[in-house]
Amino acid sequence: MVRIGIIGSEGRMGQALMRAVEEQGHECAGGVDRGDNLENLSNKCDVLVDFSAPGALKSNLQAAIGAGIPILIGTTGLESCHHDAIDNAARAIPVLQTGNTSLGVNMLAALVKQAAAKLGPDWDIEIVEMHHRHKVDAPSGTALLLGEAAAEGRGIDLDTNSERCRDGHTGERGEGAIGFAALRGGTVAGDHSVILAGEQESITLSHRAEDRAIFARGAVKGAAWLTEREAGRYSMDDMLGL
Ligand SMILES: NC(=O)C1=CN([C@@H]2O[C@H](COP(=O)(O)OP(=O)(O)OC[C@H]3O[C@@H](n4cnc5c(N)ncnc54)[C@H](OP(=O)(O)O)[C@@H]3O)[C@@H](O)[C@H]2O)C=CC1
Numbered sequence: 001m002v003r004i005g006i007i008g009s010e011g012r013m014g015q016a017l018m019r020a021v022e023e024q025g026h027e028c029a030g031g032v033d034r035g036d037n038l039e040n041l042s043n044k045c046d047v048l049v050d051f052s053a054p055g056a057l058k059s060n061l062q063a064a065i066g067a068g069i070p071i072l073i074g075t076t077g078l079e080s081c082h083h084d085a086i087d088n089a090a091r092a093i094p095v096l097q098t099g100n101t102s103l104g105v106n107m108l109a110a111l112v113k114q115a116a117a118k119l120g121p122d123w124d125i126e127i128v129e130m131h132h133r134h135k136v137d138a139p140s141g142t143a144l145l146l147g148e149a150a151a152e153g154r155g156i157d158l159d160t161n162s163e164r165c166r167d168g169h170t171g172e173r174g175e176g177a178i179g180f181a182a183l184r185g186g187t188v189a190g191d192h193s194v195i196l197a198g199e200q201e202s203i204t205l206s207h208r209a210e211d212r213a214i215f216a217r218g219a220v221k222g223a224a225w226l227t228e229r230e231a232g233r234y235s236m237d238d239m240l241g242l
Pocket residue numbers: 007008009010011012013014032033034035051052053055056073074075076077098099100101102141212215
């Protein structure tokens with residue numbers, strides 16, 4: 001049994017996490033939201049799980065380091081300064097950061113990497129995602145994770161090969177680019193498709209989240225796994241052995 005502290009506990013994911021912690025026989029040591037004291041919570045749990053906002057990331061990492069406990073970061077919308085902070089924290093404690101904690105999406109990423117590696121660079125890659133109307137970041141963390149998988153399979157750098165916004169007279173698609181499109185509406189928990197478009201044929205690899213319980217379940221499994229790791233930066237692949 002692991003004592004889990006939830007950052008962002010009143011949010012959509014926070015609520016789903018509370019249920020998953022109980023389902024898996026662990027203990028919820030408590031939760032914090034904006035303005036709450038995280039130090040108190042950190043000192044009475046074995047691991048922190050963060051599904052809040054990028055602005056909270058640095059103080060969340062500090063609290064985990066202060067208490068000497070691991071932290072799982074599920075928050076998306078992270079920029080390079082956040083990834084640098086995670087790399088620094090991972091020298092002191094175990095940190096698992098991922099744009100998606102579900103088994104299905106991480107399996108999809110493995111398939112995308114394989115397809116991108118096997119198909120030649122003349123197969124264009126486009127990533128389409130749709131989420132609920134309340135989502136505040138785009139492209140989704142999952143779309144970026146899938147983009148990284150495609151870029152890795154192809155042996156290219158994602159940052160310098162992304163086409164994220166198309167509007168007006170855009171000119172032709174960049175050679176070898178990985179394109180992103182984000183749709184928002186309704187209550188969609190998370191739909192992602194990776195389209196590989198070649199000459200007169202295309203392949204679409206997709207995942208549909210029917211309920212955010214799948215993210216919560218994966219996050220709780222990841223958090224429990226993290227309590228048995230040495231300091232370092234981990235991904236869901238490390239946990240799932242993909
Ligand atoms: N990796 C994954 O598998 C998944 C990642 N996510 C990501 O998780 C994050 C949360 O999503 P969701 O639950 O839908 O969002 P919500 O807006 O429903 O919840 C976010 C919660 O975090 C709280 N919060 C905001 N700022 C802070 C802060 N500085 N310190 C502590 N708590 C804070 C909010 O409080 P308040 O309302 O007061 O601001 C709110 O309770 C998003 O980045 C989302 O993309 C979501 C699903 C899966």
